[in-house]
Amino acid sequence: MIRYTLTRLALLVVGLVVASMLIFLSLRVLPGDVAQLIAGTDSTPTQVAALRERLGLTDPLPQQYLDWIGGLLRGDLGTSLLTGASVSGELLEKARVTVPLGILALVIALLIAVPLGVLSALRRGRPGGGALSVSAQTLAAVPVVWAGMMLVVVFAVWLGWLPAQGFPRAGWSDPVAAARALLLPALTIGIVEGAMLLRFVRSATLQAIGQDYVRTAAAKGLTRTQALLRHGLPNVALSVITVLGLQVAGIIVGAVVIEQLFTLPGIGRMLVADVGSRDLPSVQGELLALTGFVLLVGFVVDLAHRSLDPRQRESS
Template sequence: MIRFIITRLLLLVLGLLIASALIFFTLRVLPGDVAQVIGGTQATPAQVEAIRKSLGLDRNIFVQYTDWVSGLLRFDLGDSLVTGTPVAIEIAAKLSVTLPLALLSLIFGLAIGIPLGVVSAIRHAKASGAAIAISAQALAAVPAVWAGVLLISVFGLALRWLPTQGFPLDGWDEPGRAIRSLILPALTIGVIEGAVLLRFTRSAALDAIGQDYVRTAAAIGLTKTRALVSHGLPNVMLSVISSLGLQIAGLIVGAVIVEQLFQLPGIGRMLVTDVGNRDLPKVQGDIFTLTAIVLLVGFAVDIAHRLIDPRQRTEVSS
């Protein structure tokens, strides 16, 4: 097991290194001059060159990359070109909104996808099971913007149950208001991700129903539902855990869109603003942080799967 963890940890470090290189060099080949943007249209070539030198943009690009990576090792992402604030501090503040949003979205997705996926598998030969599967197929293809607008129209404007935009100025000092402001955005992401998770769960449950141990349990007197829940559900959950890495990536991408729609001060909305401002250090920091979260979740899922799956534990011990 230790060997497995070390291998996965090395792959994680390699993935972060490759991601840092892709992010850094891709941003450097995009059109536009950061120094010119900062200097404005009235800046002279000499002034633009002075700005470029002060930012270190005149140095060799590989030297710039090495300096940035060495800063990452110290959790130093540089300073914003617009505000002058350390990028790490601004990202930490935005993550206090984005991470709870992603967690709440995941809870909604699991609450929707797992029960309905099991029901759809058990009733796969009936109209209700087929209806659930078709509905999940349709929901998985719905753009997050459309789902958000629909939820705003129903629960925010028509019923007036929940706030439709913004986040408390005091943040989590008002936990009740903060959670209420995240419910609709989290539902927007969670419903779509839940539909995707439902399909994974249904497929795994159908496979489990066909296994000998589930059919034997049903033959000795258990109903199909009890046989699946008692004997097949652990294997179903292993498949669900395996899909969580992809689900988290979907949650992060969804957060970028949903934070704009609901005017939430999270890292996704900040990324859109930073791209418009050509704030290169912040754009680098934003994208690298989101990428690191996805890779770290994938690493945690791999370890959890190895620990939970008895077959893999047997392989390790042998």
């Protein structure tokens, strides 16, 4: 297990290095000149050239990349070209909104997918199971923006239970208001992602029901449901854990869109604003932080899968 963990950790580091190169190079081909944007429309070419020199934009690309990586190794993601604020500090501040939003959305997705996916598999061939399957396929195809707008109409406009937009200025010092502000966006992401995950849970449950050990347990006097719950759910859990890595990436993408819709001051909204203003250090740091988080989730999922699956431990 130690050797496997070290191998996966080495792959994680390699993935981060490759991702940093791709992020750095891809941002350099974007149109526009950040120096011209900062200097303003009334600036002269000489002033713009001097500003580019001061910002280090005239250095060779390898030197710019090495300077950025050197800062990363010291825990410094750079400084915003437009505001002069620390990118690391901004990310930590915005993460106080995005991370709870993602966690809440993931919990909602699991609460929807796991029980309803198992129920849909157990009631396969019956009206209830078919209705759950069709509903999951329909919700999985719904654009997250449209789902968010419909939930706003129902819960914010018609019922008035939840706020439609914004986040309290007091932040988490007022936990009730902060949680209410995140509940509707998290429901939006959780329902769509939960519908996608439900199909995987249903498929894994159907596969577990057909296994010999489940049929043997049923032949010894257990009902099909009891046999599945006692002997089949561990295999279902392994499948769900594997898919969760992909779901986390989907939740991050959904958070970028949802934070715009609900005007939440999170990393997604910060990223969109910085891309529009071509603030390269900020965008680099934000993209690398999100990429690193996805890779870290994949690393944790691999370790959890290997720890829970005795077949993988025996094969090593």
